Amino acid sequence: MNNKTVLVTGGAGYIGSHACVELLEGGFNVVVVDNLCNSKIESLSRVRQITGKPLTFYQADIGDKAALAEIFAQEPISTVMHFAGLKAVGESCEKPALYYHNNVCGTLTLAEAMAEANVKQLVFSSSATVYGESESPQYKENFPLGAINPYGRSKVMIEDIFRDLSAADSLNQTESPWKVALLRYFNPIGAHQSGLIGEDPNGIPNNLMPYVSQVAIGKLAQLSVFGDDYPTPDGTGIRDYIHVVDLVKGHIKALAALESPAFAQGGCKAYNLGTGQGYSVLEIIRAFERVCGHPINYKIAPRRAGDLAECFANPELALQALGWKAEKNLDDMVADAWNWQTKNPQGYL
Numbered sequence: 001m002n003n004k005t006v007l008v009t010g011g012a013g014y015i016g017s018h019a020c021v022e023l024l025e026g027g028f029n030v031v032v033v034d035n036l037c038n039s040k041i042e043s044l045s046r047v048r049q050i051t052g053k054p055l056t057f058y059q060a061d062i063g064d065k066a067a068l069a070e071i072f073a074q075e076p077i078s079t080v081m082h083f084a085g086l087k088a089v090g091e092s093c094e095k096p097a098l099y100y101h102n103n104v105c106g107t108l109t110l111a112e113a114m115a116e117a118n119v120k121q122l123v124f125s126s127s128a129t130v131y132g133e134s135e136s137p138q139y140k141e142n143f144p145l146g147a148i149n150p151y152g153r154s155k156v157m158i159e160d161i162f163r164d165l166s167a168a169d170s171l172n173q174t175e176s177p178w179k180v181a182l183l184r185y186f187n188p189i190g191a192h193q194s195g196l197i198g199e200d201p202n203g204i205p206n207n208l209m210p211y212v213s214q215v216a217i218g219k220l221a222q223l224s225v226f227g228d229d230y231p232t233p234d235g236t237g238i239r240d241y242i243h244v245v246d247l248v249k250g251h252i253k254a255l256a257a258l259e260s261p262a263f264a265q266g267g268c269k270a271y272n273l274g275t276g277q278g279y280s281v282l283e284i285i286r287a288f289e290r291v292c293g294h295p296i297n298y299k300i301a302p303r304r305a306g307d308l309a310e311c312f313a314n315p316e317l318a319l320q321a322l323g324w325k326a327e328k329n330l331d332d333m334v335a336d337a338w339n340w341q342t343k344n345p346q347g348y349l
């Protein structure tokens with residue numbers, strides 16, 4: 001048990017709500033700030049229900065400096081887990097200014113409020129989309145960055161901001177330097193085992209797993225599989241899927257690392273959070289059919305621009321530096337996603 005207080009931005013969202021559960025169960029105090037633009041407050045009631053513990057919620061935008069200053073003044077925050085952001089790649093191509101404003105300007109405001117409150121420890125939700133083209137489909141942290149859409153570029157920009165803040169602290173030999181873990185997620189799926197919290201997208205889902213779930217339950221008619229002529233064993237795209245509970249456990253490990261001697265002089269380091277194992281779209285569909293017990297209606301559609309044939313993590317650095325490794329397998333991920341979907345066919349009400 002410990003008495004540390006963690007500010008969770010975007011804590012009402014899919015990954016943030018799972019992080020709140022893990023933090024509360026680890027004995028942390030949790031303060032959530034979320035503007036609820038893409039989530040419902042019910043998720044936080046469910047977090048309280050799962051853990052039997054209280055948490056504090058502020059409905060505010062991370063771009064609202066005065067609101068953040070007030071939160072830092074009220075709460076004894078030692079670390080920030082920063083999940084707040086917009087995440088739909090397609091929407092980011094249609095509304096790039098919205099994405100840069102919300103994600104980049106919002107994070108810059110958060111960083112300023114943190115520095116003013118002298119809270120300079122942060123775990124950030126980055127993404128595998130920061131990586132550029134590479135020879136190998138198994139991405140390592142030192143591979144070149146080169147996102148190909150505004151969403152991914154907003155993540156690269158945020159990473160750059162924290163790398164620069166950290167470098168400036170080292171140049172100026174600042175007494176309490178920035179300590180930042182940039183966690184590059186691969187494809188988080190699944191839900192908490194209780195089925196009380198899970199992914200609840202607004203409207204038509206952008207990601208494969210909630211889409212398959214909604215087809216399986218009859219809410220959507222048919223899944224489109226984009227491309228079956230990739231140079232992969234079954235022709236469909238291969239991705240690294242990671243159970244959301246494994247993912248948030250990686251955040252707790254990252255938080256511990258920031259407080260360890262490895263970060264005594266400050267620093268900003270990136271870690272891949274993935275399983276290291278890729279699955280094709282058809283493998284995901286078959287796994288889902290096994291769990292839900294009936295066929296998934298899908299059709300093959302043309303490839304989407306920008307999609308890679310294959311992309312999965314090299315998760316070695318997270319194992320060595322954070323002592324973290326994913327433990328759940330594909331069947332666990334699919335079973336938990338289906339459990340959430342069947343218990344909450346309309347999402348949070």
Ligand SMILES: NC(=O)c1ccc[n+]([C@@H]2O[C@H](COP(=O)([O-])OP(=O)(O)OC[C@H]3O[C@@H](n4cnc5c(N)ncnc54)[C@H](O)[C@@H]3O)[C@@H](O)[C@H]2O)c1
Pocket residue numbers: 009010011012013014015016033034035036037038039060061062063082083084085086087102106125126127128185186187188207
């Ligand atoms: N889910 C994924 O596949 C995935 C993959 C890689 C990275 N990420 C990143 O992880 C983070 C969390 O993703 P998620 O899947 O939980 O998304 P989500 O949309 O469920 O959660 C994000 C939360 O942030 C809140 N939010 C957005 N902008 C805000 C603002 N300006 N001020 C306050 N709150 C704001 C939303 O209301 C929502 O509750 C995001 O930064 C996302 O880019 C997600």
